[in-house]
Amino acid sequence: xxxxxxxxxxxxxxxxxxxxxxxxxxxxxxxxxxxxxxxxxxxxxxxxxxxxxxxxxxxxxxxxxxxxxxxxxxxxxxxxxxxxxxxxxxxxxxxxxxxxxxxxxxxxxxxxxxxxxxxxxxxxxxxxxxxxxxxxxxxxxxxxxxxxxxxxxxxxxxxxxxxxxxxxxxxxxxxxxxxxxxxxxxxxxxxxxxxxxxxxxxxxxxxxxxxxx
Amino acid sequence: xxxxxxxxxxxxxxxxxxxxxxxxxxxxxxxxxxxxxxxxxxxxxxxxxxxxxxxxxxxxxxxxxxxxxxxxxxxxxxxxxxxxxxxxxxxxxxxxxxxxxxxxxxxxxxxxxxxxxxxxxxxxxxxxxxxxxxxxxxxxxxxxxxxxxxxxxxxxxxxxxxxxxxxxxxxxxxxxxxxxxxxxxxxxxxxxxxxxxxxxxxxxxxxxxxxxxxxxxxxxxxxxxx
Numbered sequence: 001x002x003x004x005x006x007x008x009x010x011x012x013x014x015x016x017x018x019x020x021x022x023x024x025x026x027x028x029x030x031x032x033x034x035x036x037x038x039x040x041x042x043x044x045x046x047x048x049x050x051x052x053x054x055x056x057x058x059x060x061x062x063x064x065x066x067x068x069x070x071x072x073x074x075x076x077x078x079x080x081x082x083x084x085x086x087x088x089x090x091x092x093x094x095x096x097x098x099x100x101x102x103x104x105x106x107x108x109x110x111x112x113x114x115x116x117x118x119x120x121x122x123x124x125x126x127x128x129x130x131x132x133x134x135x136x137x138x139x140x141x142x143x144x145x146x147x148x149x150x151x152x153x154x155x156x157x158x159x160x161x162x163x164x165x166x167x168x169x170x171x172x173x174x175x176x177x178x179x180x181x182x183x184x185x186x187x188x189x190x191x192x193x194x195x196x197x198x199x200x201x202x203x204x205x206x207x208x209x210x211x212x213x
Numbered sequence: 214x215x216x217x218x219x220x221x222x223x224x225x226x227x228x229x230x231x232x233x234x235x236x237x238x239x240x241x242x243x244x245x246x247x248x249x250x251x252x253x254x255x256x257x258x259x260x261x262x263x264x265x266x267x268x269x270x271x272x273x274x275x276x277x278x279x280x281x282x283x284x285x286x287x288x289x290x291x292x293x294x295x296x297x298x299x300x301x302x303x304x305x306x307x308x309x310x311x312x313x314x315x316x317x318x319x320x321x322x323x324x325x326x327x328x329x330x331x332x333x334x335x336x337x338x339x340x341x342x343x344x345x346x347x348x349x350x351x352x353x354x355x356x357x358x359x360x361x362x363x364x365x366x367x368x369x370x371x372x373x374x375x376x377x378x379x380x381x382x383x384x385x386x387x388x389x390x391x392x393x394x395x396x397x398x399x400x401x402x403x404x405x406x407x408x409x410x411x412x413x414x415x416x417x418x419x420x421x422x423x424x425x426x427x428x429x430x431x432x433x434x435x436x437x438x439x
Contacts, residue, residue, distance in 0.1 A: 019279070024242075027285070030242075031245050031249070031285065034303075036306065037302060041298070041302075041308055042314050043253045043257075043297060044252040044253050045317075045320055045324075048252045048318065048320060048321045050321070051321035051325055052247070052251050052324060053244045055328055057238065057244070097328050097331040098327060098329075098330075098331045101331040101332065101335075102333070102335065102379065104377075119365055119367075121264050122280065130237060131247075133231075134231045134280070137280040138230060142221070143220035143225070144223070144224050146420050147221070147222045147223075147224060147367075147406075147410050147414070148414070150415065152229065162415075163417065165417045166415070166419075167418070167419055167421060168420045168421070170221065170420055172363045172365060173379070173423035174382060174383075175399070175423050
């Protein structure tokens with residue numbers, strides 16, 4: 001399967017970022033109308049809406065997951081706890097909550113590479129990675145990564161040897177998955193804080209490896 | 214329901230777009246519809262109902278619209294289904310005759326508590342032991358489910374191995390439809406890529422997926438070895 005490329009398929013119409021200004025304006029008006037209706041009817045509290053936006057735009061994001069990964073790299077006992085009870089180990093660093101109630105961390109090694117998806121919607125570990133990137137929610141990723149993970153990895157610039165086992169984790173329940181990427185060689189002298197800066201979102205979804213920048 | 218959302222295994226969507234795009238929201242209305250959905254979950258939830266509302270979109274609209282447009286569809290469907298909103302209100306934007314609310318909407322403080330505290334899906338069902346032990350080969354049932362389900366089509370009828378137990382979790386097939394939580398054992402099951410997709414895919418690759426006990430069936434006696 002991986003000898004085929006999928007670039008001859010038509011571009012995904014789904015989740016286009018090139019919405020016309022008119023379409024965007026129409027959506028903005030529609031949502032504004034829904035918002036004022038919902039506030040007027042008491043279905044939502046305005047301050048609660050602002051709080052939600054603030055939390056998910058500023059407070060929850062991949063910087064949290066990066067701290068978890070860096071800690072696991074420098075502290076073998078923490079890593080052990082993380083792999084055996086991820087929810088509790090992540091809570092030790094102060095992270096948890098909605099869409100992270102049941103965490104599982106899967107470890108990448110030289111022999112095993114893990115990738116996370118939600119084929120049915122877009123389930124994602126919000127407390128440690130924030131809200132998912134557009135491509136994670138896109139039909140192209142959700143549909144293909146289970147059947148042809150290596151072509152997806154190639155698109156992200158990640159090439160694996162044939163003898164590496166690729167494990168795709170389909171988040172079909174309320175369990176949320178975080179990939180513990182391999183620590184790159186040549187980082188043994190870096191501090192935990194310096195390591196945190198190397199670890200990006202894509203490596204914790206599993207589509208890339210951590211690179212030394 | 215065998216819906217358009219159940220995408221696993223298709224290869225028709227071309228290259229993955231926007232891989233470098235880091236923004237959480239791409240327009241202010243996306244922020245607002247995200248927050249509206251989350252803040253109204255107390256009345257419109259559970260989240261299983263929200264997922265099913267998206268699954269019931271016209272399939273052509275589902276594929277042709279963006280993620281947060283799905284959330285516009287979901288919130289309107291749920292509010293109308295539950296009687297909190299009428300078509301006339303949506304049309305005019307003015308409050309009319311609809312069901313009144315049982316209590317005030319959650320405050321910002323309550324919402325922050327929810328975000329930080331979460332809503333665990335596991336339930337303590339001390340009497341319920343998983344029917345399938347770790348390492349057991351099972352088959353994902355090949356069944357038609359008319360409502361919401363998390364039994365992805367691509368594993369139906371396929372044989373896999375139980376690799377984890379997660380205790381008892383609320384069952385989305387009933388919970389999405391106000392038919393109760395019915396907590397039951399949740400498993401992670403490993404399926405070999407060749408079992409799912411055929412003999413010409415990598416023999417080393419596999420998919421792990423979480424499945425409730427209702428979705429699984431035992432293999433005939435004596436078939437625990439390949």
